[in-house]
Amino acid sequence: MAANGDTNGVSIGEPHKTFDTILVLDFGSQYSHLITRRLRELNVYSEMLPCTQKLADLTWKPKGIILSGGPYSVYSSDAPHADPAVFELGVPILGICYGLQEIAWSLDNKNVVSGEKREYGHATVKIQKHSGKEAHIDRLFQDLGEDLEVWMSHGDKLSQLPAGFEPVASTPNAPFAGIASTDRPLFGIQFHPEVTHTPKGKQLLSNFAVTICGARQDWTMEKFVDKEIERIRAMVGPKGQVIGAVSGGVDSTVAAKLMKEAIGDRFHAVLVDNGVLRLDEAKTVKKTLTEHLGINLTVIDSTDLFLGRLKGVSDPERKRKIIGNTFIEVFQDTAKSIAEAAKDSPKAGEIEFLLQGTLYPDVIESISFKGPSATIKTHHNVGGLLENMHLKLIEPLRELFKDEVRALGTNLGIPEELVWRHPFPGPGLAIRIIGEINEEQLRIAREADKIFIDEIVAAGLYRKISQAFAAVFPDTAKAVGVMGDKRVHGKVVTLRAVETTDFMTADWYPFEFDFLKRVSRRIVNEVDGACRVTYDITSKPPGTIEME
Secondary structure, eight states: OOTTSEETTEEOOOGGGTSOEEEEEEOSOTTHHHHHHHHHHTTOEEEEEETTOOGGGOSSOOSEEEEOOOSSOTTSTTOOOOOGGGGGSOSOEEEETHHHHHHHHHHOTTSEEEEEEEEEEEEEEEEOOOOGGGGGGGGGGTTSOSEEEEEEEEEEEESSOOTTEEEEEEOSSOTTSEEEESSSSEEEESSOTTSTTSTTHHHHHHIIIIIITOOOOOOOHHHHHHHHHHHHHHHHTTTOEEEEEOOSSHHHHHHHHHHHHHHGGGEEEEEEEOSOOOTTHHHHHHIIIIIITOOOEEEEEOHHHHHHHHTTOOOHHHHHHHHHHHHHHHHHHHHHHHHHHHTTOTTOOOEEEEEOOOOHHHHHHTOOTTOGGGTOOOOTTTTTHHHHHOOEEEOTTTTOOHHHHHHHHHHTTOOHHHHTOOOOOTTGGGGTBOSSOOHHHHHHHHHHHHHHHHHHHHTTOGGGOSEEEEEEOOGGGOEEEEETTEEEEEEEEEEEEEEOSSSSSBEEOOOOHHHHHHHHHHHHHHSTTEEEEEEOOOOBTTSOSSOO
């Protein structure tokens, strides 16, 4: 991601021009994105960039900088290091784990060594107090008590205290678990305050960002939406038009509503019914977006086209490619038709922009210091469109995490049931039906899924679960049953429900047995062709959230 806020024609907002910003430099830790999330939760705006970011390329100055953890040893020949200008910028710096070692190593490469034993898991850090002219170095641990429960994950450690620093925290294995400079706002900690396993970690980050850096806590969706609408209007102009695909999910719905607020009917939303949507999905989305949210929506029913191309296909990757490529084809044809019709409007210009619901986690995946090619993620709904359509991207949610998108949706007046709707994959039911797809399997998957979700909602569990659905086994895996005093062979329906905060890992949801009994009874009795119901209790990893 370019530091100036624009790359390859992709439109990126620049909240750091409006909000005090804490810059997080990522050294490859699995927890790096959590630092940014915790700061955002404190209403302090934060951005993450790779640790190799050159400060001279930034067009803005952060209020403070946090150096993340990482899987490397700072003394290794291939270890990543921060731009030396970071330490000359004159803003407060906090090093976390590897970041602590990076600060120490930058001062003297003898300061860091391989530890005698690895320290991983829960630990108790002893906070050391100072007085007199050195009392200011205790600000990082202000109001955190004398003993702090933390999460450790390191093998290397400081061999000695860097010159000009004092210890502010320690454990028996890491006597320099926390250090602070006596004459500069430089701080380092060996543990991870960003994870929930460090109960007071968020307060520590607040001490750094707010108390030490002086960052204002004014990052809210109320302020963001006004600035973003203003930015969209300036970018699109008084006559420019925007087209975008919607699915009914929270991301595309919020992005569409934001565009509606910014440019009205000059935004053209397109819903492609690919034949593998949930029960009455297209009708529900159309009613919601047009009647309740006032969005200019075109619905394209391409069921026959998609299902025709999927006939006889059982490989999940082939299914994905067929659905993705066919979507592009249908969306392109629809975009051309809308563009032709728009030319006759005296109040509007040509369609120049494409709306995309990119979120900040997608951006984070593409900015690893190892290079975008190693981590970048292809979006199923727009992959391949840019080269053929020559449209400029507008990504109004690009700086937001999922929880911020939901807060923005609430601020825009979108109903709660839409704001908190579970994710639905781009390939739809095609990857919830194992093997080849046919009309009977689609019907069973839709009806069973509807029963499952309805019962979850009725039990008051929907908001506690991150994602839930019913999947169907292939015809080759029918199960025997006894129904109506007859021996039958019917479909196996598998239920899956998970809890997760980031969708990178997930645990299966522990339903009460009475709930599962009720759902199973309803599916077997009400869904013709289904004779068995199972519940998937596989976590991620080793499993995935979806079935295929």
